Each structure stands twice: as structure tokens, then as C-alpha cells.
Amino acid sequence: MKTSPILAILLLSFFWMNGQAQQKISIHATNMEPERLFQTIEQQSGYMIYCNLAEMDSLLLSVDMTEAFPEDILKKAFEATEYKISSYGDKYLFVLKNRELITELSEDYFDRKKAFSTTGDNYLLSPLEQKATSENKLYMIGDERATDIPEKIQLTGVMTDFRTGEPIIGAVIYTEKTMIAATTDAFGFYSLQLSPGHHRLLIRGIGLKDTQRQVAIYNNGKLDIELEEEVYSLKEVIVTSERLARVQSTKLGVERIQIKDIKNIPTAFGEVDVIKVVMMLPGVKAVGEASSGFNVRGGSTDQNLILFNDGTIYNPTHLFGFFSAFNPDLVKEIELYKSSIPAKYGGRISSVLEINGREGNKKGLSGQVSLGLLTSRATFEGPIGKKTSFILGGRTTYSDWILKKLPEKSGYNNGRAGFYDLNAIVDHKFSENDNLYLSGYYSRDRFNFDADERYAYGNMNFSAKWRHIYNDRLTSTLTGGYDHYSYQTETNETPTNAYRLDFGINQGFLKMDFTSYLTDRHTLDYGLSGILYVLNPGKYGPNADESLVILDKMQEEHALETAIYLADRWSITPEFSLDLGVRYSMFNAMGPRTYNLYDSGKLPDMSTIVDTKSVEGWKAFKTYHAPEFRLSARYAFRSDFSVKLGANTLQQYIHKLSNTTIMSPTDTWKLSDENIRPQKGLQVAAGIYKNFLDNTIETSIEGYYKTMKDYLDYRSGAQLIMNHHIETDVMNTQGKAYGVELMVKKTQGKLNGWISYAYSRTLLRQNDPLVEKPINNGDWYPADYDKPHEFKFAGNYKFTQRYSVSLNCDYSTGRPITLPTSKYQYAGGEYAYYSDRNQYRIPDFFRMDLSINIEPSHHLTLLTHSTISLGVYNLTGRKNAYSVYYVAENGKLKGYKMAIFGSPIPYVSYNIKF
Known part of the structure; x- marks a missing residue:
């Protein structure tokens, strides 16, 4: 069934009629909803019925007719109402309130x-x-x-x-x-x-x-x-993509989600969360609740390139991972590349998450305010003259009270926390061929676990983009910007021990991208890019005049990463198409810098230093470069059935240093240099895609195999913060990941959403011959985020135009853990003996969330429109283990598990647009 605003009923064209005879049908309906009656008539007769369902929420219709024309059936069903039935041609029926279809236009209407x-x-x-x-x-x-x-x-x-x-x-x-x-x-x-x-x-x-x-x-x-948006039709609600896009696209492992769909997914405390919805996709996982990062197809959290309006976001969350760092009211859509990563992207070996912001309303001033239990946000947007538009947004929190509700052993319940973020986007149109886009983003978090130690971290990004259309076949985009991420830790309760620790990443970037539409079969994408890194690995110093802390500052790290790329989107035949690409990247570690050289036949250690070298100025002292290849192929047997194959090779020149399972605000980053090699990734993937029931049901199965080289892992007892010789505490590890992802997605109707299952493994191995005691004797061992089985469901059922309910379920195997297996005594002390790394698992994870969404009115004449969301996070109250720890009690080790959300959490949020 098609629906339309009333103005759209003027489908009075000069097209000839098909002249087919009307078909008689039989209908027996009692207290039936109009939408269901229309569907039944359409299915039996082939008619298309146009109406405004938003006006019919309260109607229930009864009609009992045999061998009757569809128009007569509708007239009988609506005879006691204000609705009029009109026909146009032999295929169209119109149901209009208090009016009939206009069948004539003035003579000069099409003059x-x-x-x-x-x-x-x-x-x-x-x-x-x-x-x-x-x-x-x-x-x-x-x-x-x-x-x-x-x-x-x-x-x-x-x-x-x-x-x-x-x-x-x-x-x-x-x-x-x-x-x-x-x-x-x-x-x-x-x-x-x-x-x-x-x-x-x-x-x-x-x-x-x-x-x-x-x-x-x-x-x-x-x-x-x-x-126009599809705002009235229950039958045509699109959840994630065009009906045939997933089948017809050459790329595989790509997920595109609009913000309107993200807002249907229940999340903690009713806050719309971009990152949490990404984690509901197959192949994407997190180690647990309240985790800042996510893992894609066996990659670690630092192997994901997260972009917001072209700026790199190093920490994508607020409040320990409870909330996304992105204001949902300024997000247009997100696109996740799990494979088939375009050649223009590089620098990470697992995935690219591209988040595109809105440009602002170009036709009038408008705004939006949202009030929740923990956060509030507001946006304001509109035009400036005829050629410029803007959108401003801000968000803040008042979350201290919720920390008091967390478990005592979580370490959070005695703390204080808060965050805010600000966005500004401006779009200016110089001419039909030239547009300028400006985007700014700033976020800041602060928290403390006790009265003494305080933490703060934040992102800052600015970008300017100039879009130029040369002619019908050539366009270009010039983009430049600045990215910054930093964190601070400080304490001053005891003045003599007061200290402050600072870490920061600064990077400037510039890139030029071209698209040439050569023929109907070939589209070329090509360009070049550069990133200049300035990294402050750490500065530790006194935080009070009385402090006895000695200033310690690590050397700044500088590097230049450049790349050129060329890609061809080649449609060989309507059935067979290829995406071919090559990217050549180069990384130069630059001075000023002093670094050590180590005996090549021994592990890096202070005792194996053979030389120390110094580099002055911005001179390159170590260069890495390599080609990176992209390949995607698709063969379509029919418009709704295709198979695909893809392969990627990638390089990564920046590494996250962490000895925690989850991504932490205090994690540090390290650039490749003389002693730290780049990470290398290779992934091959294949998929089968089939749509059913007139493309309303999308199904897919994708399999992949991935290898990783020179992934940094830490040695036992490693010191990762303020370590002037970090290469002596880390080691190169090899990795492999493989898996299968199945997904069924319903894109239309009152019920829509997706259900997915993924089986995957991620295994690591430390097999450096120089290591005397490699991890687990050099055998493969599960990564911290290895969770073989995952089942996910996200669904939305729309009862009427104003009321809907959303439900999501998430099940996964428990993550690996290393446990004490026995104890022993040595030199008068008692010690625990631990198993091989990650040989056990915490209990399986399961969570169900529910939300009810209410839209009081759809009347377009109202100055404001509001929505209310009620829900429960962790509906079943399951105490999912966040971590497992052991305490010695009466000479025995006793195990405990800690849950962050161990009970149902109700929430309510109110949103108003004007």
C-alpha cells in the first residue's frame, strides 16, 4: 500500500490509461484496521490505494461483500465516516477526508x-x-x-x-x-x-x-x-538501506544506518547511542558493559578508524563507555566498513566507522531539546541568507547520582563524573559548483573515583572541506583539519605527593580526493593525503608548591604519514562488477629524537643496547612504506540474489598501549619508530545475499579470514606509562581471526529490524625465537575479546503512527580470562599460580532491553512536536559478569564476579522539536 500527503494525490498526468477491466473480489472484515483492509484489497486486486493513515488511527472498519469491485467495497466500509472514495484510471483508489479527487486541471496548467x-x-x-x-x-x-x-x-x-x-x-x-x-x-x-x-x-x-x-x-x-521522508506509511518503513542496495552493491561487510533507525534501539538510560547500536551489528563486539571501545572481526580496539566529519576520534565515548561521544541530533548517518574498505581510507587494519554530521536546515529555523535522567541536549539550526546554513548542538550530564547506584566493588560508586560536548557545522554555497563545509567538535570528561585522584580527557576536532564540480564528469574535495586528544590525571590531597600526568595527541591532516565519471561502466576515485603527528607520550610533574614529585617529561614523537590511491568502480556487465583499488602509504618517523639500537640477536633490553643515536630537527630517521590492495567483486544472478568476494591489505602506524581488557581513557598511544614496526593486516571475505517477499526480507551470510602481524602485546610486569624505553616492555604478536556472520533483516511493515548470529574466533601467538618463555609456550591463545558465539536481535513494532515498541536482545559467549589455579609459598610469602593466558572464560553474557515510544501528535500545523520514550534497560535483571576476581579468605582463594548493571534500570526521556 502506498500512502501520501494530501497534496500528493494530484497524480493527474497526461499518461494514457491501460484500459484493463476492473477485477471483482470478496472481503469479509469485522473491526479491521484501515491499513490491514487496504493491504488485503491491494493483494487481491492489484490496485494501489492512496490515503493518509495518520488520520485513521482510531478507525475500525467492517465490511462483508462478495464478488464486488474494490471501489464499492471501500465506499461500503467508509459509508458511516467522513471519508470519500475516488478512483483514477484502472489502478488507483484515493481515500480522502471530506473531499473528493479533483479530476480536471485548468487548460493552461501545462502551458x-x-x-x-x-x-x-x-x-x-x-x-x-x-x-x-x-x-x-x-x-x-x-x-x-x-x-x-x-x-x-x-x-x-x-x-x-x-x-x-x-x-x-x-x-x-x-x-x-x-x-x-x-x-x-x-x-x-x-x-x-x-x-x-x-x-x-x-x-x-x-x-x-x-x-x-x-x-x-x-x-x-x-x-x-x-x-520526501516516508512518514505515513507503515508498510514502507525502511530500516537500514535501500531494498536492493545490499544485494546490488559490489562491496561486502558494509553496514549503513541512519540516525532515525538508531533512535529506535533501546539503550542505557534512554540515551540514543551511536556506538552501542554499532555493537548490535554482526561481527562487532565489546568485552562487556561500560566498555569504551569495540572490536570488529577479530581486531583490537585501536585497529578501528573512527571519523566524525573527517576528523579522527581517539576516544568515542563518555563516562567510562556508558554513552557515545556523538550527539545523535547532529548525526545524519553512520557507515561501518568491516571489509571492502575504500582505498581512500587507511591507517587502521580492522575497520572504518564513518559518522556524517548534518548540515543544518536550509529552509527555516528549527530546534530540538531532549531531557533525560542523566543527560540533556539541545540543537538549533537554520539558514543564514540564501546560501548558508548552520547547526549548533550541545549536551551535558548530571550523572553523579547514578554512580551511587553501582556496585560497591565496581570502584565507581564513590566517584563523581560529568561530561559535555559541543558541535558547530556550517555549510556555505558559493555557486552551483562550489560548496564550503566547516565542522567543529569539542568534548570533555572529568571524573574521580575518590576525593584524591581526578581524571579528565577530551577530543577536539576542526575540519574545512571545499567541494568543487569541474564539469559533468569530474568533481573534487579538498579537506583539511586538526585533531586533538588528551587526558590528565592529578592529585593534590597530600601536598607533598601531589602530581599531574598529561598525555596528548595532535595531528593535522590534508587530503585531496577526485572522482571521475569516465563512462557508464567506469568511475575512478583517486587522490592523496597527509597526516602530521605530534605526540606527547607523557609529562609527570608536581601539582603543588609543596610537592616533592620530580618533573619527568618524555620525548615528543613526530611523524608524517602520506598516501596516494587509485580505485576503479567497474561495471563489466549488468551482472558482474568489480571494485579495484591500490593505496600506497609511507610513514616517516621524524626528529628531534634520541633512540636506542639493540643487539639484533637478543630481545630489546637495557642490557642489550649497542648504540644510541640522536636526530635533530624534523629529519626522518625511519621510513616504512608499502602498497595496500583493495578488491571487491559481485555477481548478481538476479536483481535480488548475488554473491560477493573481497580482499584488503592494510598498514597501521600508530599503536595503543594498554594492559587492560577494555579501552580506558588513560591508555597511551605510540607511533612506529626504529624499534616498533607497523601493524599489518590481511582480510579475505565472501558473502551470499538474497532478498525475499518483494525485497522486504534481506538475508545474508558472510565469512572471513584475517591475519595480523606485529600486533603489540605487553610482557609480564610491563610498565606502559612514562616508560622512556617502551620497546623493552612490549613484544610483537601474530594474530588470526575467522568467522561466519548470518543476518536476516525485515525492512518494511509494522514489524521491522534484524536478527543475526555470528561465530568467530580470534587467536594470538607470541612466537619470537628470541623470547625464552613465550606466552603459553608459543601456542595460539584466545585474545581478550574472543567470544565465539553471538546472537543479536533488534526489532521495532509500530502499533499506530503514534505508538511503537522496541526490543533488543544480546547474547554472547563469555570472554577469556586467566585464573589462579593453585598457590605456593616462597620466602615466607604466599603466592598464586596462574593458568596459561586466557584459558578460562567468565559466564556468558545476556541482556534484553525494552522501550515504548510515544509521539503525541503528527499535525504539521503545530509549532512543536514532542516524543516520549519509556523503557527498561536489562529487562531480565541479569547480573552479567564484568570481571572475575579472587580474594584470599582463611587461607583459601575465593572467587567473585562483579556486575555493572545487576538489576533492571527503568528510564524516561522527553524530546521536543520546534
């Missing part, structure tokens, strides 16, 4: 002199024409009488949101007959190559109304398209 005008080869809508149905008008581009009409013509344009004017990412436009297709980029831009003549263009978008355009094209030209 070409008034209806449209042309400027060069571009088609412009006039005020009169905007009243007509865009789908059924003929857009004339070029002159069919011209003598020099090319064989191939380039049609370009920008797709924007009808309500806000913001560009739409990932919308697909294709021809009905030849199925030649193009997808809009991050700026809403598309380029489609056509043959001269008439074409019917079909447009599909995520959560948008399907639409079409009729064009007669005879020269290169531009056609901008405005798309």
Missing part, C-alpha cells in the same frame, strides 16, 4: 511557456510548475533538434531533503529499462550516463518515498531532485 523555463542545458522549476506532480512531468534537457547530439550524455544533480534542504547520502537513481544506476555521495551529488532520448528515472532512498522523473535528454545537463 509550456508558464510551466517551465530553460537556462542553457539545465531545467528549472517555475512557481506554477511546482504545484504539479514532479513525477509525471517531462523534463527537457538540451535540444532534440540539435545536430551534434553526443552518443553518451552525462546527467548530474544533487538530491536534497524536501523539508530541510540537506543533501541525501546513498540515494540511488537508475533507468527503468537499462538499469544503469548511480548513487549519491556524501554531498548528495550524482552523475548518471544516459543515451539521448526519453528515460524514466527511478529514485530510491533510505527511509524516503520512492519517486520517479521523466526526462528527455539531448545534452549534458543538471537535474536536482528533492525527496
